[in-house]
Amino acid sequence: MKKASLIEIFKVFFIIGIQLLGGGYVIVPLLKKYIVDERQWMSEEELVDYFAMSQCIPGIIAGNISVCAGYRAGGILGSLAAISGLISTPFITILILANILSSVVDNKIIQEAFWGIRISVIILIFITIKDLWKKSVNSKFTYILFLLIFLSLILSNISPAIIIVLSAIIASVYTKLNKGEKNA
Amino acid sequence: MLKLYLLLSYEFMKIGLFSIGGGYSTLPFLYYIQSKYQWFSVDELTNMIAVSNITPGPIGINMATYTGFTSAGIIGSFIATGAIIFIPFIISVLMVKLIDKYKTCNALNSVFLGLRPAACALLASIGIKLLYKTLHPLAFDYKAVILFLFLLIPFSFIKKNPLLTILMGGIGGIVIQNI
Numbered sequence: 332m333k334k335a336s337l338i339e340i341f342k343v344f345f346i347i348g349i350q351l352l353g354g355g356y357v358i359v360p361l362l363k364k365y366i367v368d369e370r371q372w373m374s375e376e377e378l379v380d381y382f383a384m385s386q387c388i389p390g391i392i393a394g395n396i397s398v399c400a401g402y403r404a405g406g407i408l409g410s411l412a413a414i415s416g417l418i419s420t421p422f423i424t425i426l427i428l429a430n431i432l433s434s435v436v437d438n439k440i441i442q443e444a445f446w447g448i449r450i451s452v453i454i455l456i457f458i459t460i461k462d463l464w465k466k467s468v469n470s471k472f473t474y475i476l477f478l479l480i481f482l483s484l485i486l487s488n489i490s491p492a493i494i495i496v497l498s499a500i501i502a503s504v505y506t507k508l509n510k511g512e513k514n515a
Numbered sequence: 516m517l518k519l520y521l522l523l524s525y526e527f528m529k530i531g532l533f534s535i536g537g538g539y540s541t542l543p544f545l546y547y548i549q550s551k552y553q554w555f556s557v558d559e560l561t562n563m564i565a566v567s568n569i570t571p572g573p574i575g576i577n578m579a580t581y582t583g584f585t586s587a588g589i590i591g592s593f594i595a596t597g598a599i600i601f602i603p604f605i606i607s608v609l610m611v612k613l614i615d616k617y618k619t620c621n622a623l624n625s626v627f628l629g630l631r632p633a634a635c636a637l638l639a640s641i642g643i644k645l646l647y648k649t650l651h652p653l654a655f656d657y658k659a660v661i662l663f664l665f666l667l668i669p670f671s672f673i674k675k676n677p678l679l680t681i682l683m684g685g686i687g688g689i690v691i692q693n694i
Contacts, residue, residue: 390603447688502629
């Protein structure tokens with residue numbers, strides 16, 4: 332993996348912050364484009380791993396996963412540069428526009444644009460799954476696990492944090508049992 | 516003023532520590548702060564949540580910056596945002612360090628064997644839930660279906676660019692709603 336300068340890390344995360352519209356999950360396709368594909372600061376597997384683990388630690392997911400990606404790119408200072416870059420946009424937006432923002436919210440055009448953005452976020456999410464699928468769901472065991480988790484998330488309101496911890500336990504037990512069989 | 520700053524950093528550090536998963540998990544804490552300190556009114560809070568949804572950046576961070584600003588000005592927004600990311604920052608860095616340390620360990624690799632499909636399933640369930648909400652069969656919105664299909668075809672097959680997808684969604688939304 333390449334090491335990057337702090338200014339470069341800050342800049343990239345600043346750009347990502349500007350494009351982060353329509354909810355935190357958009358961070359995954361953005362990191363895939365800017366960090367994995369264009370700069371190779373981390374691998375696709377690492378992106379998926381950090382995304383999963385960011386769900387079960389405290390904090391805002393987009394923030395946590397940026398700290399992880401920043402660390403990959405440039406150690407602890409890289410993490411600082413990444414999170415500073417990411418939060419610069421909200422800062423600038425709110426400090427400059429605080430007084431007019433509340434009147435903008437009710438604007439008809441803005442409402443219509445965000446109605447459209449919510450639909451494009453759905454498409455972004457499915458494209459991201461398609462990208463990450465090959466490295467994540469590639470055996471009988473992972474297929475079954477995916478289906479089980481998917482159904483339980485759709486049919487109940489179970490917390491993602493619990494799901495992630497459970498699937499880690501299931502996979503550990505499965506690997507143990509599998510090894511036991513091979514040794515026997 | 517100093518007391519306000521200290522309270523602000525204490526309350527937002529608490530949000531950072533206890534909000535697990537997604538920016539919306541900070542909402543109950545913000546309502547709690549509202550009722551305890553009255554730094555802002557319920558109406559202001561509702562408005563700030565709406566604004567956080569349309570301004571760029573993670574929603575949780577937007578809300579911290581905005582509520583901090585409303586409570587105690589520019590310094591307040593610095594304190595609130597710094598406090599909300601402080602503990603998660605340390606935990607995230609420790610987490611990556613631990614992963615690096617045990618990278619070659621088989622136990623950790625079998626954990627990842629489970630985490631990766633779980634991450635995909637999580638994204639898929641969010642996608643399906645959003646899709647269901649947008650294209651709800653009882654309140655069938657043909658305009659949403661048209662925009663969805665219109666965006667689906669170019670962006671899933673030809674060009675993969677997150678910003679372009681978002682922008683086209685926004686423009687498409689304005690156009691379709693006004694036809």
